[in-house]
Amino acid sequence: MVDIHCHILPELDDGADSLETALAMARCAVADGITTIVATPHYNVHWCVHSGRVRASIVMLRNALHEAGIPLHVLPGNEVRLDEVRDVLHDLDTDAFCTLADKRRYVLLEQPWTAYATHTLDVVAQLQERGIRAIVPHPERHGFFREHVHLLQTIIDAGAWLQVTADSLLGNNGNVVQTAAWDFIDRGWAHVIATDAHNIKRAPALATASRLIAERIGAQKVEDMWKRTEHVIA
DSSP states (O other): OEEEEEOOSTTSSSSOSSHHHHHHHHHHHHHTTOOEEEEOOEESSSOBOOHHHHHHHHHHHHHHHHHHTOOOEEEEOOEEEOOTTSOHHHHHHTTOSOOGGGSSSEEEEEOOSSSOOTTHHHHHHHHHHTTOEEEEEOGGGOHHHHHOTHHHHHHHHTTOEEEEEHHHHTTTTOHHHHHHHHHHHHHTOOOEEEOOBOSSSSOOOHHHHHHHHHHHHOHHHHHHHHHHHHHHHO
16 A cells, blocks of 8 residues: 655654654554555645755655665655645745655645635646646545535546545544545545554554445445555656
C-alpha cells in the first residue's frame, strides 16, 4: 500500500518530533503493509516547509531507514494550505513547495480550518491548466464541508479528488467526523484514503480501513482507490 499523506519527516512541522519518532512511524507503517510513503510536511503560514528542506530531509530519512533495515520508501511532498496571504500558483511555479512524489501531477491542497476558501475552484482550475490535479485532504474534519456538502460536489466537478483519512473511518477523530467520512465513502466521493499520521500515538490503519470499506461498498471500489493512489506516485 501507498500512503500519500504523512508527516513523517522529523522536526519540520507538527509531525515527527525526532528521527527516532520518524523511524518508529516507519516501522508501524511497514507492519500495516505500507511500502511507500509520500512525506507531506505542512506548507502554510504556521509551518512553511519549503521544497529544499523537504528534499534534504527525504535524503536523510532514506539513509536512516536503510541503516535501520526498514523496508520503506519515502518520497517528497507537501500539504499545501489555501491561505489567503499566500499565492499557491506563484509558489508552485517558483518550486517553493513539493507536489506529491515531486511529479508535478498531484498536489495535496488543504483548506483553512476557519472557513472555506472561496478561491478554491479558481485554484483547482488553474492547477488543471498546468496538468496538476488537486487532492483535498480530510474533508470530513472540516465543519463547513459537513454542513455544506454541496461544496464538495463542486470541487469534485472541477476535477479535484478527495482524500479521506483512515483514522476518521475508524472513529479515532470523533463520531461526527466518522459519520461524515462514511457518508463520503457511500456517496462515492472518497477517491483515495491515507493516514495523515503525525506520530505513533495511533498506528497506521490503512489495511483495516480498506477491509471495512470493501465490506461496505465492495472490493472493486477499494481496488479503484488503490489504483488512483498508485498513479499518484507512478
